[in-house]
Amino acid sequence: MATIGDVARVAGVSRSTASYALSGKRAISVDVRQRVEAAVRELGYTPNAGARALATSQTMVIGLLAQFLEDEFAPAMLQYMLGVSTTARELGYDILLSTEEDGTRALRRMTDSRMIDGVVLLNVAEHDERLPVLRAAPQPGALVGLPADCTGVDVFDLDFEEAGRLMVDHLHRLGHRELILVSQPEHVVERGGAYVWRLQNAAREAARVRGVTLHAVFGSARQPEIGRELNAVLDAHPGATGLLLNNEAAAAALPTVLHQRGLAAPQDLSVVGRYSDEFARTFSLPYSSIESAPDRLGGMAVRQLVRRIEGEAGTDEPHVVRFVSPELVDRGSTGAPPARRA
Amino acid sequence: MATIGDVARVAGVSRSTASYALSGKRAISVDVRQRVEAAVRELGYTPNAGARALATSQTMVIGLLAQFLEDEFAPAMLQYMLGVSTTARELGYDILLSTEEDGTRALRRMTDSRMIDGVVLLNVAEHDERLPVLRAAPQPGALVGLPADCTGVDVFDLDFEEAGRLMVDHLHRLGHRELILVSQPEHVVERGGAYVWRLQNAAREAARVRGVTLHAVFGSARQPEIGRELNAVLDAHPGATGLLLNNEAAAAALPTVLHQRGLAAPQDLSVVGRYSDEFARTFSLPYSSIESAPDRLGGMAVRQLVRRIEGEAGTDEPHVVRFVSPELVDRGSTGAPPARRA
DNA sequence: TCCTTCGTGCGAACCGGTTCGACAGTAGCG
DNA sequence: CGCTACTGTCGAACCGGTTCGCACGAAGGA
Numbered sequence: 001m002a003t004i005g006d007v008a009r010v011a012g013v014s015r016s017t018a019s020y021a022l023s024g025k026r027a028i029s030v031d032v033r034q035r036v037e038a039a040v041r042e043l044g045y046t047p048n049a050g051a052r053a054l055a056t057s058q059t060m061v062i063g064l065l066a067q068f069l070e071d072e073f074a075p076a077m078l079q080y081m082l083g084v085s086t087t088a089r090e091l092g093y094d095i096l097l098s099t100e101e102d103g104t105r106a107l108r109r110m111t112d113s114r115m116i117d118g119v120v121l122l123n124v125a126e127h128d129e130r131l132p133v134l135r136a137a138p139q140p141g142a143l144v145g146l147p148a149d150c151t152g153v154d155v156f157d158l159d160f161e162e163a164g165r166l167m168v169d170h171l172h173r174l175g176h177r178e179l180i181l182v183s184q185p186e187h188v189v190e191r192g193g194a195y196v197w198r199l200q201n202a203a204r205e206a207a208r209v210r211g212v213t214l215h216a217v218f219g220s221a222r223q224p225e226i227g228r229e230l231n232a233v234l235d236a237h238p239g240a241t242g243l244l245l246n247n248e249a250a251a252a253a254l255p256t257v258l259h260q261r262g263l264a265a266p267q268d269l270s271v272v273g274r275y276s277d278e279f280a281r282t283f284s285l286p287y288s289s290i291e292s293a294p295d296r297l298g299g300m301a302v303r304q305l306v307r308r309i310e311g312e313a314g315t316d317e318p319h320v321v322r323f324v325s326p327e328l329v330d331r332g333s334t335g336a337p338p339a340r341r342a
Numbered sequence: 343m344a345t346i347g348d349v350a351r352v353a354g355v356s357r358s359t360a361s362y363a364l365s366g367k368r369a370i371s372v373d374v375r376q377r378v379e380a381a382v383r384e385l386g387y388t389p390n391a392g393a394r395a396l397a398t399s400q401t402m403v404i405g406l407l408a409q410f411l412e413d414e415f416a417p418a419m420l421q422y423m424l425g426v427s428t429t430a431r432e433l434g435y436d437i438l439l440s441t442e443e444d445g446t447r448a449l450r451r452m453t454d455s456r457m458i459d460g461v462v463l464l465n466v467a468e469h470d471e472r473l474p475v476l477r478a479a480p481q482p483g484a485l486v487g488l489p490a491d492c493t494g495v496d497v498f499d500l501d502f503e504e505a506g507r508l509m510v511d512h513l514h515r516l517g518h519r520e521l522i523l524v525s526q527p528e529h530v531v532e533r534g535g536a537y538v539w540r541l542q543n544a545a546r547e548a549a550r551v552r553g554v555t556l557h558a559v560f561g562s563a564r565q566p567e568i569g570r571e572l573n574a575v576l577d578a579h580p581g582a583t584g585l586l587l588n589n590e591a592a593a594a595a596l597p598t599v600l601h602q603r604g605l606a607a608p609q610d611l612s613v614v615g616r617y618s619d620e621f622a623r624t625f626s627l628p629y630s631s632i633e634s635a636p637d638r639l640g641g642m643a644v645r646q647l648v649r650r651i652e653g654e655a656g657t658d659e660p661h662v663v664r665f666v667s668p669e670l671v672d673r674g675s676t677g678a679p680p681a682r683r684a
Numbered sequence: 685t686c687c688t689t690c691g692t693g694c695g696a697a698c699c700g701g702t703t704c705g706a707c708a709g710t711a712g713c714g
Numbered sequence: 715c716g717c718t719a720c721t722g723t724c725g726a727a728c729c730g731g732t733t734c735g736c737a738c739g740a741a742g743g744a
Binding site for chain 2: 001061099109113138227
């Protein structure tokens with residue numbers, strides 16, 4: 001494999017001159033530059049990443065810590081990963097991926113051995129074990145997901161509170177007065193998935209303010225349990241005319257459930273979900289939903305991370321906590337409440 | 343950040359001695375070794391990955407080239423990625439992930455700049471553009487998916503021919519004489535997804551031998567199209583009593599379709615799919631299926647790749663092409679054909 | 685004409701590891 | 715007792731880049 005020494009020799013210059021000719025960090029005569037470039041082409045030279053990392057202490061690699069927790073919807077995680085990966089590549093960075101259960105160990109390995117210039121943490125929990133490790137590391141980090149303590153990191157998340165309000169307000173405005181909210185499993189919350197209750201509490205509060213009855217339940221993450229639970233909760237609240245879903249499995253199961261019960265949305269029941277458009281397309285879910293924008297969030301995290309890595313954001317520049325405003329994608333599953341549910 | 347020089351100084355030895363004490367590649371007195379180890383702990387020393395890579399020309403990183411092609415089921419790809427990732431970690435390797443559309447460029451970048459010791463290619467097509475690049479690279483490669491030309495690489499794939507035969511034989515043995523096979527979209531085949539017709543042709547041949555009628559169709563990768571197509575093909579062949587699915591979207595859509603038509607499996611229709619158990623669990627698909635074992639395939643590819651990287655498999659050792667035998671996971675969706683389809 | 689300045693290129697040091705060869709000191713052996 | 719063998723350590727070189735300081739020649743100004 002050709003080294004810069006080979007390039008220099010073929011071009012008839014010194015190694016340092018070859019380096020400068022390629023980086024452009026010093027003035028080089030056109031003649032020499034062209035000779036160097038010709039040598040590069042002739043030899044098929046590509047700089048050795050390890051050597052460059054050693055010399056510049058820049059790896060041009062970003063760590064991506066994904067964790068696939070039980071009862072969280074794996075395909076959703078994939079969307080975040082893709083958002084991070086494609087944006088990173090646009091900015092010239094590669095991705096070192098970890099899917100280890102023990103995220104702290106993976107993070108420590110990556111940062112301590114200086115394999116990466118910065119790191120993106122996905123699916124950050126309320127009290128995430130990885131955060132102390134990240135704060136102790138010399139590399140900057142960006143999070144997707146809102147922890148209790150945001151010091152020292154840049155944070156991006158969907159505004160789940162606003163999402164909860166939006167769901168309730170939307171149906172209230174259409175005339176609904178009794179709603180059901182199906183969240184993700186309760187132990188996801190207990191594990192630190194704060195977004196579940198962030199949405200739920202805000203929805204509750206909005207319902208209270210509007211004088212709307214809201215039945216909030218936790219649903220399973222799998223069929224057939226979630227199907228049974230949906231049936232049960234619809235049985236339990238025959239007066240409810242709107243269904244809010246903050247649970248991918250519930251959304252995927254709902255078509256069958258509604259069909260079994262002979263219900264149609266929005267004629268008999270208005271439905272609003274909270275998931276990504278990609279998810280909706282893959283499973284062709286016909287429900288209006290709050291776009292969770294995983295690719296966008298992942299992209300934002302990477303962009304900010306790269307700004308910090310490249311020092312455009314001075315180390316002193318305050319860290320950001322940015323919430324993406326939820327947007328309701330109308331797929332026609334909401335309307336005026338029926339006089340009486342079938 | 344502490345370097346091995348710092349460790350050496352604190353331990354009162356030379357850099358080389360510190361290095362040997364840690365690697366164990368030469369005899370070191372217990373006294374010195376303990377002093378070095380103490381210094382490591384005191385300073386929190388971790389070797390710099392770039393420097394080590396430069397010195398040893400081993401990065402302990404494996405490239406993972408995933409491509410998310412249109413109309414291929416993304417969550418399935420994720421399962422392969424997870425299989426690769428977890429096995430790599432078990433063997434001490436990290437994963438450099440590329441999801442670029444232009445796989446050749448990503449591959450060239452990774453190999454030429456020596457960021458990786460080897461590479462796993464997912465979703466390999468019949469005539470995959472990445473293969474010439476891989477063969478020209480100094481690093482070994484392992485594929486998941488069967489290309490036309492396997493020289494110079496290790497190949498792992500599900501035995502799709504056997505899978506096709508197994509599906510047909512299984513239903514034939516139960517007494518079925520007219521079957522429908524729904525494959526993935528035709529343009530997936532045209533793009534080089536040979537596994538589609540490998541299964542289909544073998545199923546056709548098995549049907550011919552057994553005297554079974556087989557209606558083979560290509561299905562869409564999305565709802566609602568695939569739902570309509572399933573209805574149409576069931577309408578078109580009222581005598582068919584068995585349904586074979588080599589199409590994740592079709593499997594996901596089938597529960598609703600069957601419900602709409604008032605059919606139940608296996609009473610009215612026997613169903614056999616071809617997807618992973620993980621997929622079945624996530625969407626709670628009640629159909630028996632040929633396990634596509636993505637995690638296992640990914641793991642096998644990595645294991646073989648690491649053997650080559652670490653030279654256990656001499657460079658001369660012949661490359662392997664290994665097919666995983668399909669296994670039918672019985673979820674109770676097949677049985678004797680009904681006297682007459684409802 | 686002499687001195688300064690600028691444009692170019694070179695040599696050497698450095699990044700942080702690993703590894704080879706040399707060399708004391710000690711043990712083993714006849 | 716002298717020779718060999720082995721153990722344990724060190725110094726130096728090397729991996730392949732980048733970057734700093736310096737030198738040299740030509741151009742420009744006084």
